[in-house]
Amino acid sequence: VNGVRVAVVGATGAVGREIVRLLEERAFPLDDLVLVASARSEGRQLAFRGEELSVRALADGWHEGIDVALVSAGAAVSREILPQAAAAGMLGVDNSPEFRMDPAVPLVIPEINAHDLAWHRGIVANPNCTAITALVPLGPLHRSFGLRFLVTSSYQSASGSGMKGVRELAEQVEKLRGDEESLLHPDPGALPGGEVFPRTLAYNVVPVCASPDPNGSGFTTEELKMGDEARKILGIPNLECAATAVRVPVVAGHGVSAYARFDAPISADAAREALREAPGMRLVDDLESGAFPTPLDAAGIDEVLVGRIRQPAGDGHALLFFSVADNLRKGAALNAVQIAEHLVA
Numbered sequence: 459v460n461g462v463r464v465a466v467v468g469a470t471g472a473v474g475r476e477i478v479r480l481l482e483e484r485a486f487p488l489d490d491l492v493l494v495a496s497a498r499s500e501g502r503q504l505a506f507r508g509e510e511l512s513v514r515a516l517a518d519g520w521h522e523g524i525d526v527a528l529v530s531a532g533a534a535v536s537r538e539i540l541p542q543a544a545a546a547g548m549l550g551v552d553n554s555p556e557f558r559m560d561p562a563v564p565l566v567i568p569e570i571n572a573h574d575l576a577w578h579r580g581i582v583a584n585p586n587c588t589a590i591t592a593l594v595p596l597g598p599l600h601r602s603f604g605l606r607f608l609v610t611s612s613y614q615s616a617s618g619s620g621m622k623g624v625r626e627l628a629e630q631v632e633k634l635r636g637d638e639e640s641l642l643h644p645d646p647g648a649l650p651g652g653e654v655f656p657r658t659l660a661y662n663v664v665p666v667c668a669s670p671d672p673n674g675s676g677f678t679t680e681e682l683k684m685g686d687e688a689r690k691i692l693g694i695p696n697l698e699c700a701a702t703a704v705r706v707p708v709v710a711g712h713g714v715s716a717y718a719r720f721d722a723p724i725s726a727d728a729a730r731e732a733l734r735e736a737p738g739m740r741l742v743d744d745l746e747s748g749a750f751p752t753p754l755d756a757a758g759i760d761e762v763l764v765g766r767i768r769q770p771a772g773d774g775h776a777l778l779f780f781s782v783a784d785n786l787r788k789g790a791a792l793n794a795v796q797i798a799e800h801l802v803a
């Protein structure tokens with residue numbers, strides 16, 4: 459395909475920079491690339507295919523002449539710019555949560571439900587990074603065994619909150635360096651804080667990602683996305699799901715511990731068989747020989763890594779596993795670029 463003109467909105471962010479890198483790495487068939495961010499970044503130079511491209515500030519008419527835009531500049535920006543651009547004929551792939559649960563907008567992991575791209579009306583939503591990490595293996599398991607119940611605990615990296623999250627973690631680590639013994643009896647008032655995470659993240663884990671559910675369920679909005687998005691992507695409206703989302707002091711790579719129950723009987727070996735050739739993922743699963751996935755193994759690569767597959771005693775319909783993916787790549791940028799590749803093909 460020739461003649462595709464692409465815009466990356468939020469090009470200077472954690473996800474946007476990864477999108478630009480992937481468009482280059484994957485030789486995306488584009489004729490022209492426009493980089494857009496806030497006025498703060500106007501004129502900043504970013505490298506693409508051996509050239510320096512100048513970042514433009516988002517302004518009215520930004521979408522004129524653009525065929526496909528990959529947008530990751532937060533929900534408020536998406537809400538403001540995408541419906542109008544789509545009405546004018548542009549195709550938008552949105553990384554924000556804004557349109558994910560809109561019944562008129564497909565929510566797509568290409569390895570699982572590429573067929574849903576057929577009914578888009580100009581906007582396609584990219585799922586939540588943690589949901590993608592769980593659903594890449596759960597999709598093929600659901601096809602073979604019929605998913606009915608899901609409990610997850612996620613271990614989410616600082617870059618899930620963007621570059622500012624990574625900077626805040628790094629500053630806290632720096633402040634505590636050499637003072638580790640004080641953490642045996644920490645003085646709460648002396649711990650380094652910040653604006654991104656609700657508590658000190660360095661040398662800690664924080665069981666709150668995003669904000670409380672406004673409906674008062676006791677879950678966070680991040681936790682509700684797991685069930686909502688699994689139901690939509692897998693097409694299981696009555697899937698029962700409960701999620702816990704925890705921020706951990708990791709730079710990149712979200713891990714998910716999943717406990718799933720299926721209609722059909724399942725075993726660890728049958729699950730491995732169903733997952734061995736599954737697209738977008740790789741089994742790293744041999745506890746005896748020390749093969750299991752960690753965020754550092756998943757950072758910077760494309761595949762979701764899946765391991766620790768096991769069955770709880772006495773329940774032939776249940777399965778546990780641990781999966782990890784780079785939240786900025788498969789969790790965001792890569793999945794969005796794959797959607798765009800399908801759309802222009």
Ligand SMILES: NC(=O)c1ccc[n+]([C@@H]2O[C@H](COP(=O)([O-])OP(=O)(O)OC[C@H]3O[C@@H](n4cnc5c(N)ncnc54)[C@H](OP(=O)(O)O)[C@@H]3O)[C@@H](O)[C@H]2O)c1
Pocket residue numbers: 467468469470471472473474494495496497498499500516529530531532533535553554555585586587617618619620621622785786789790
């Ligand atoms: N991080 C993840 O793992 C992840 C995963 C999935 C989805 N997402 C989603 O992706 C989006 C971006 O996340 P991120 O982590 O990349 O955040 P980030 O590192 O903070 O980057 C935000 C980007 O948006 C731009 N931006 C902010 N306000 C803008 C405005 N008013 N007009 C134009 N551009 C604006 C920023 O430009 P400046 O540099 O000029 O400020 C920057 O390029 C969010 O919607 C998030 O929900 C993130």
